Structure formats: C-alpha cells, structure tokens
Amino acid sequence: MMENQINPIHSRLRLAGTLIMVGLVVQALSLLWNHPLSFIAFVSIGGLLLAIGVILYLFALLNIPAAQAEQESAKGQKLQS
Amino acid sequence: MPTFLVLAVLVITIVLAGLVVARPTLTVVRGGKMLAFLALFIFPVFAGLLGLENHVERSKQTSFCLTCHIMGQYGKSLYVDDSSYIPAAHFQNARIPRDQACYTCHTDYTIFGGFNSKLKGLHHIYAQYITKPQQPIKLYHPYNNRECLHCHEGSRSFEQGALHTADAQTMADIKSNKLSCMSSGCHDTIHNVKDLDHVKYWKPVQ
Numbered sequence: 001m002m003e004n005q006i007n008p009i010h011s012r013l014r015l016a017g018t019l020i021m022v023g024l025v026v027q028a029l030s031l032l033w034n035h036p037l038s039f040i041a042f043v044s045i046g047g048l049l050l051a052i053g054v055i056l057y058l059f060a061l062l063n064i065p066a067a068q069a070e071q072e073s074a075k076g077q078k079l080q081s
Numbered sequence: 082m083p084t085f086l087v088l089a090v091l092v093i094t095i096v097l098a099g100l101v102v103a104r105p106t107l108t109v110v111r112g113g114k115m116l117a118f119l120a121l122f123i124f125p126v127f128a129g130l131l132g133l134e135n136h137v138e139r140s141k142q143t144s145f146c147l148t149c150h151i152m153g154q155y156g157k158s159l160y161v162d163d164s165s166y167i168p169a170a171h172f173q174n175a176r177i178p179r180d181q182a183c184y185t186c187h188t189d190y191t192i193f194g195g196f197n198s199k200l201k202g203l204h205h206i207y208a209q210y211i212t213k214p215q216q217p218i219k220l221y222h223p224y225n226n227r228e229c230l231h232c233h234e235g236s237r238s239f240e241q242g243a244l245h246t247a248d249a250q251t252m253a254d255i256k257s258n259k260l261s262c263m264s265s266g267c268h269d270t271i272h273n274v275k276d277l278d279h280v281k282y283w284k285p286v287q
Binding site for chain 2: 007009010011013014016017018020021023024025027028030031032034035036037038039040042043046047050053054057058
C-alpha cells in the first residue's frame with residue numbers, strides 16, 4: 001500500500017528531470033538554427049530551465065534525510081491508527 | 082566539436098533524464114542513484130557547456146554575422162572587384178579565413194578579446210531588436226592597428242614596405258597605434274558601403 005504513495009523525493013526528481021529535458025530540447029532546437037536569436041533562446045530559455053532543473057535536483061539531494069524522516073513518521077502514524 | 086556530435090550528446094542526456102522521470106523508483110538502489118546523478122547533473126551540465134561552446138564558435142561565422150539585415154552591405158563589400166578595398170582584398174585572396182571573415186578582423190587580439198567580442202555581439206542583438214541600430218553603424222572605437230599587426234607584423238611586405246620604412250618614426254608610430262593603418266592616403270578604403278552601387282564585383286569560381 002505504501003508503494004502506491006508518491007515519494008516526495010521522486011516527485012522532486014520528476015520535476016527536476018522534466019525541467020532539464022525541456023531545457024535540453026530547447027537547446028537542441030536552438031542548435032539547428034544559425035541565427036543570433038537562437039543563441040538568446042539557448043541561454044535564456046534552455047539555459048534557465050536547465051539551471052533550475054539541476055538546482056532543484058541538488059536541493060532534492062540535500063533534503064533526502066528530511067524527506068525520509070517525514071515519510072517514516074507518516075508510515076508510523078498510519079500503523080498506529 | 083561538430084554540431085551533430087553536440088546534438089547526439091544532448092539527445093543521450095534527454096533519454097537518460099527521461100529514464101529518471103519515467104521511473105524515479107530506480108533511485109532506490111545505489112546504481113539508480115548514480116544514474117540520476119549522471120542524468121540530472123553531470124550530463125546536463127556537460128551538454129549545456131558543449132552547446133554553449135558550439136554557439137560561440139558558430140557566432141564567429143561570416144554567415145552568422147550576415148543574418149542581420151543591416152550587415153548585408155558589409156558582406157557585399159567583400160566581393161568588390163577592387164584591391165584597394167581592404168576587406169575585399171583580404172577576403173578574396175584568402176588572407177583571412179573566409180568563413181570567419183568578420184570575426185577575424187573585428188575581434189580584439191587581447192587576452193579577453195574573444196569574450197569582449199561576444200559581449201559586443203549581445204549588444205548588437207539588443208540594438209537590432211530592441212533599440213534599432215543607428216545609421217550609419219560605427220565601430221565602438223577607432224580601429225586598432227593591433228588587429229592588423231596580429232598577422233602582418235613580421236611579414237616582409239609590412240616590415241620592408243617602402244612607405245612603412247620611409248623613416249624610422251613611421252614604423253614606430255604604426256606599431257604603437259599612433260598612426261592608423263587606415264590613415265588617409267594609406268589603406269583608407271574599407272567597406273565603403275555607400276559606393277557599392279558603382280563598383281564591379283568578383284564572382285568566385287564555383
């Protein structure tokens with residue numbers, strides 16, 4: 001039953017991964033267009049999404065112990081009830 | 082690095098990130114954690130840096146500079162069939178790499194010259210799309226002889242040129258940028274875009 005619950009770490013990883021994927025897709029598309037605006041798109045859209053995704057992932061790593069403790073206490077409360 | 086290789090790295094990174102997004106439970110085991118670290122940190126940063134490097138290299142291309150309409154006349158001036166046109170003579174005689182003609186002459190040959198050129202490029206984009214460029218466009222600073230001497234210094238035609246060696250002071254002034262190479266009566270026909278309708282053009286052999 002617990003396996004069906006969404007792990008907060010996993011949801012953060014999903015969000016970070018999605019942002020990184022979208023950022024990388026924008027960057028890949030910008031490489032197909034030889035124009036000054038493609039560089040702007042690469043940096044301002046692709047770079048920004050990529051940076052947010054990576055930072056989100058690193059924050060998720062930092063918060064793993066807290067998230068695990070949160071999950072453990074939720075598990076304990078359910079067992080008690 | 083060629084664009085197709087950078088694209089390949091980007092696609093591999095997207096696939097790896099997609100794997101973590103589709104199956105985040107992989108990260109429960111140690112191998113999955115390592116995969117996530119690679120897919121969400123190492124590879125994206127590496128791919129992003131490769132892409133940035135590719136963009137910076139591409140921005141040196143003549144075709145890149147000429148994508149802005151305002152530069153069209155300057156690109157046209159490279160084909161003028163008159164050797165007194167300095168950019169045309171350099172371009173047509175392959176004294177500079179043709180595919181990086183603008184960058185080769187308009188970058189600063191200093192330690193951060195390439196970086197400064199890219200910053201100026203960002204300003205060009207701002208001017209082109211936000212404020213509209215002033216006509217006629219001008220250089221930020223008078224052209225520095227350093228850029229000419231980067232290639233010409235030490236060459237026979239420069240060091241032993243009759244006018245360059247007319248007196249010792251002339252050569253010293255050229256090398257210290259006190260006397261511009263483009264001074265009146267010297268190499269003073271540059272792009273000269275206002276006269277491009279009255280000149281003959283060189284047609285490269287295909």
